[in-house]
Amino acid sequence: MDTVDCSSLLAGIESIEVEPIGKKFVHRFPAEALEKIRSKDLDVILRFGFNILSGDILTAARYGVWSYHHDDNDFYRGGPPHFWELVEKSPLSGVILQVLTEELDGGLVLCKSLFTTEQTTSASVNRYTPYWGSTDMVIRKLNELHRCGWDYVKAKSIPNSPYQGKRKIYRTPTNSEMKGWLGPLILKKAVEYPFRKKTVQHWKIAVRTGHQLLFEFRLMWTSLTFVGLSLRKTTSGLIRSRSSIKESAGRFSTTITIQNAALELHAPKSRPMAR
Numbered sequence: 001m002d003t004v005d006c007s008s009l010l011a012g013i014e015s016i017e018v019e020p021i022g023k024k025f026v027h028r029f030p031a032e033a034l035e036k037i038r039s040k041d042l043d044v045i046l047r048f049g050f051n052i053l054s055g056d057i058l059t060a061a062r063y064g065v066w067s068y069h070h071d072d073n074d075f076y077r078g079g080p081p082h083f084w085e086l087v088e089k090s091p092l093s094g095v096i097l098q099v100l101t102e103e104l105d106g107g108l109v110l111c112k113s114l115f116t117t118e119q120t121t122s123a124s125v126n127r128y129t130p131y132w133g134s135t136d137m138v139i140r141k142l143n144e145l146h147r148c149g150w151d152y153v154k155a156k157s158i159p160n161s162p163y164q165g166k167r168k169i170y171r172t173p174t175n176s177e178m179k180g181w182l183g184p185l186i187l188k189k190a191v192e193y194p195f196r197k198k199t200v201q202h203w204k205i206a207v208r209t210g211h212q213l214l215f216e217f218r219l220m221w222t223s224l225t226f227v228g229l230s231l232r233k234t235t236s237g238l239i240r241s242r243s244s245i246k247e248s249a250g251r252f253s254t255t256i257t258i259q260n261a262a263l264e265l266h267a268p269k270s271r272p273m274a275r
Contacts, residue, residue: 020050028055037061043145046138053100063150064099064108066138070130071170072096072114074161077104078170082130083123087173087181088166093117093126095134096158097141104169109158110141121185 016036020027027050029037037045037060045060047053047067058065070081072094085093092114099108113134118126145153173181 022051022054025051026054027051028053029057029060034060044142047100052104054102058100058102063145063153066110066141067098067100067107068134068137069096069098070127070134072112073098073106073109074163075165076170077106077163077165077168080123080172082117082126083173084170085117086121086123086126087177090117093130095130095137097134097137106160106163108154109160110153110156111137112158113137121182 016033018029018033021030022028034056037057042061044063045057045065047065053065053067071077071079071085072092073096074094075090076084076094082093084090093116094112094114096112097110099110101107113130115130115133118129120126141153144156
């Protein structure tokens with residue numbers, strides 16, 4: 001993925017330049033920068049740069065510093081993103097949005113997504129789907145924070161689990177590690193290349209007859225509250241859906257009946273476009 005300069009899009013927004021304090025992997029903010037940031041009374045700080053942040057900057061915003069970690073923090077802490085999954089042949093590559101703490105990749109995990117690891121030797125190829133598939137995490141959690149409050153966001157966070165990684169901290173691979181990983185792969189491809197066969201893609205379509213359900217879902221609802229969504233009755237059992245649409249008081253009302261439970265979805269009535 002190419003680097004894009006977004007400075008023109010942020011030209012009208014106040015900004016400050018910060019020279020972090022620290023060496024190697026850890027960065028701290030100087031006192032004058034912290035004072036300016038605290039004066040803005042921010043709810044959230046989003047981290048998209050620097051190394052490992054430490055110190056008072058982590059508490060400079062009301063709800064902390066939010067940061068992406070492009071790996072599953074239960075198995076991979078450190079970096080590079082989505083590289084070691086290829087080396088260790090992990091079937092899944094993860095992304096989390098976390099609230100940073102002093103512990104590396106050990107903060108409050110607001111949400112997590114897992115993606116199939118690509119069958120490739122390119123970390124860039126393996127990053128493509130997780131990077132794009134996680135772009136909505138920040139706006140989704142900010143929306144929850146705005147509508148429902150911080151206690152709700154914390155209650156919906158991912159519970160902590162023991163770290164299961166093979167290394168305490170993953171780092172950029174050395175030349176010897178790269179040779180140990182790529183050497184056998186290159187040798188295997190070189191041996192198989194003269195005996196390769198042409199491949200043809202095949203599509204298989206199955207037709208099912210009868211009325212037996214492929215899947216059965218069971219529900220146990222106790223309460224449900226969403227904007228524009230109301231639960232009229234609670235129940236448990238097999239899903240049996242029936243929908244109807246009606247118009248009342250300038251709104252369309254869609255009722256989806258699930259056995260004895262009914263959900264109502266309301267949307268404003270659309271207006272014809274002027275010609």
